[in-house]
Amino acid sequence: MKPRTLYACLDIAAWSAYARYRELASYPGWFLLDVFIPIIIAAVPILLGRAVGGASTAANFAQRAGTTNYAAFLLIGANTFLMTLRSFWDMGLWLRKEQQTGTLESLYTTPADRRWILAGLATFNLARGSVNFVLSFVLGCWLFAVNPLQGNYAVALVFLVVGAIPLYALSLLYGAVVLQLKETNALIRIAQSLFSLAMGIYYPVTVLPPLARALAMLVPPTWVTHGMRAALLDTGYLLGTWPRDVAVLVAMGLVGPPLALAVLRHTEHALQRGAGLGEF
Amino acid sequence: MVRIQAIIISRYPANLAAGLLVSFGGVLALALAAQMFAPTGTAATHTLTSAMFYGYLLYIFLSDSLWRIGYSVRQDQIQGTLE
Numbered sequence: 001m002k003p004r005t006l007y008a009c010l011d012i013a014a015w016s017a018y019a020r021y022r023e024l025a026s027y028p029g030w031f032l033l034d035v036f037i038p039i040i041i042a043a044v045p046i047l048l049g050r051a052v053g054g055a056s057t058a059a060n061f062a063q064r065a066g067t068t069n070y071a072a073f074l075l076i077g078a079n080t081f082l083m084t085l086r087s088f089w090d091m092g093l094w095l096r097k098e099q100q101t102g103t104l105e106s107l108y109t110t111p112a113d114r115r116w117i118l119a120g121l122a123t124f125n126l127a128r129g130s131v132n133f134v135l136s137f138v139l140g141c142w143l144f145a146v147n148p149l150q151g152n153y154a155v156a157l158v159f160l161v162v163g164a165i166p167l168y169a170l171s172l173l174y175g176a177v178v179l180q181l182k183e184t185n186a187l188i189r190i191a192q193s194l195f196s197l198a199m200g201i202y203y204p205v206t207v208l209p210p211l212a213r214a215l216a217m218l219v220p221p222t223w224v225t226h227g228m229r230a231a232l233l234d235t236g237y238l239l240g241t242w243p244r245d246v247a248v249l250v251a252m253g254l255v256g257p258p259l260a261l262a263v264l265r266h267t268e269h270a271l272q273r274g275a276g277l278g279e280f
Numbered sequence: 281m282v283r284i285q286a287i288i289i290s291r292y293p294a295n296l297a298a299g300l301l302v303s304f305g306g307v308l309a310l311a312l313a314a315q316m317f318a319p320t321g322t323a324a325t326h327t328l329t330s331a332m333f334y335g336y337l338l339y340i341f342l343s344d345s346l347w348r349i350g351y352s353v354r355q356d357q358i359q360g361t362l363e
Contacts (some may be wrong), residue, residue, distance in 0.1 A: 045310065049317035052328060060317050070317075181294060189298035193305030194299030 009116045016120025020090070024128070031132075034082070037173065038136045039143065045202045046071055046144065065204050066235040071144035075137055075234060077201035080225040082136075084130040084167060090125040091118070091171035092178040099179065108268075115261065123167040130160065151200035151232030153240050159231065162249045163224035169256030170220060176260070178269040199225050204235065220252050231240055285352070307336040 015025040049070060054061045057066040067073055107117070115201035141148035174191060175259060178184050198212075199205070205213055216222045224239065227245045230237045237245045286297035289296055310331045318328060 045313035045316075048310065048314050050316050053317035057317055060319055063320055064316050066341040074313075085301075175340065183292070186292065186294035186298040189302050190294070193298075193301040196309045197312075199306055202309055203316050207312070207316075 009113060012116040013120035013123060016117045017124035018215035020124045021093075022261060034128075034132045035136045035139065036171070038075065038078035038082045038132075039140045040209075041081065041201065042071070042074040042140060045074055058090050061148055064207060067233040069146060069233055071146045072141060072148070072150075073229060073235070074202060075140040075144075076144075076229050077199075077225055078103050078140075079133045079136055080221055080228065081195065081199060081201045083133060084195055084221045085134075085188070085192060087125055087171040088174050088188060090121060091168070091175045092184055092188065095175040096178050096184045098183075118168075118172065122164075122171075123170075124162050130201065131144055133160075136155060140207070151234065153232070155231035156228045157247055158242075159224050159227035161247070162246055162253060163227070165248060166220035166256040167224070169240070169253070169260040172257075172260035172264055176264045179264075179271060180267050191227045194220060195219070198222060201225070204229070205238075220256070223249050223252075285348075303336070303340055307332060 010253070050057050058070060061070040061073075062068045065073055095104065098107060108114070119209065138148050140146075174187065180186055181187065198219055200208075200216065205216045205222055205226060208216060223245055224230040226235075226238050227242065227249075229235045230245075231242065239245050239248070296328065297323050312327055353362065
């Protein structure tokens with residue numbers, strides 16, 4: 001019998017998050033790496049930009065991005081990029097690992113509702129990602145001599161929280177593809193490349209050609225990155241004001257999760273019919 | 281040997297697609313980043329992007345040549361087919 005009460009469902013999510021925490025707590029090095037990777041991602045274009053722009057680096061950047069604070073601009077992009085990748089890794093890799101170790105099939109026979117197991121994973125991932133984001137951003141600002149305490153932090157937080165829902169829906173879709181194709185590493189590399197171009201880690205999406213820009217607008221991380229930059233650096237929102245941009249993310253958050261769960265369920269059923277769920 | 285490598289590569293199409301995308305996606309993202317800092321309305325931007333692409337292609341060619349030979353020798357060693 002499946003647990004029906006909200007308490008029982010939240011309990012499943014909490015245990016799922018705790019299990020993931022225990023697993024990752026065994027590797028503290030990963031935590032440090034997660035803090036430093038966005039700084040390295042941002043440092044490459046910062047140093048490249050200084051070499052290219054010379055004395056007018058900030059002015060050249062401001063002409064295209066709307067802010068002279070290019071270090072903070074790139075740090076925000078790098079951190080949201082890593083949050084996106086991390087959500088993909090945690091969902092896709094988790095499903096694949098369970099499949100490889102043979103426990104995915106067992107999980108499906110337990111009374112625990114899979115949606116709450118995934119919700120627990122996503123919550124832990126979001127908490128971990130947010131802590132890493134703050135630490136990495138503050139450390140990066142200190143390294144590149146930028147004041148991190150500027151802009152509207154409340155609005156930036158709204159973008160991060162609201163954007164997390166469609167982001168995890170997207171990562172669930174990725175998980176369904178991983179289950180089907182069973183090639184996690186290749187798929188994460190493809191996702192990494194596509195997102196690095198689409199979500200505008202190094203540039204605002206408004207500089208992209210019209211077709212590429214339209215495609216970029218379909219992915220939630222683009223809106224999160226652009227919204228956070230606009231809130232903190234006053235670079236301008238995609239639809240003029242922040243409530244409109246947030247409304248787009250809310251709409252994505254309403255459509256994304258049911259769609260992702262339906263795709264995941266369809267993939268699982270297809271694999272179960274062919275006895276492919278427990279195989280690797 | 282060429283045929284063996286071609287067969288192995290063709291068995292993993294997702295890996296092949298990922299390799300191509302990562303190579304070009306990475307350099308394209310950095311080229312766009314560099315353009316953000318270049319002065320507007322000058323030919324310097326295009327020269328810089330072209331230089332980055334050619335430099336990257338050369339780097340990929342050299343790096344892949346070295347890695348593939350070394351890696352396939354090691355792979356044969358691990359699989360026991362080198363002897």
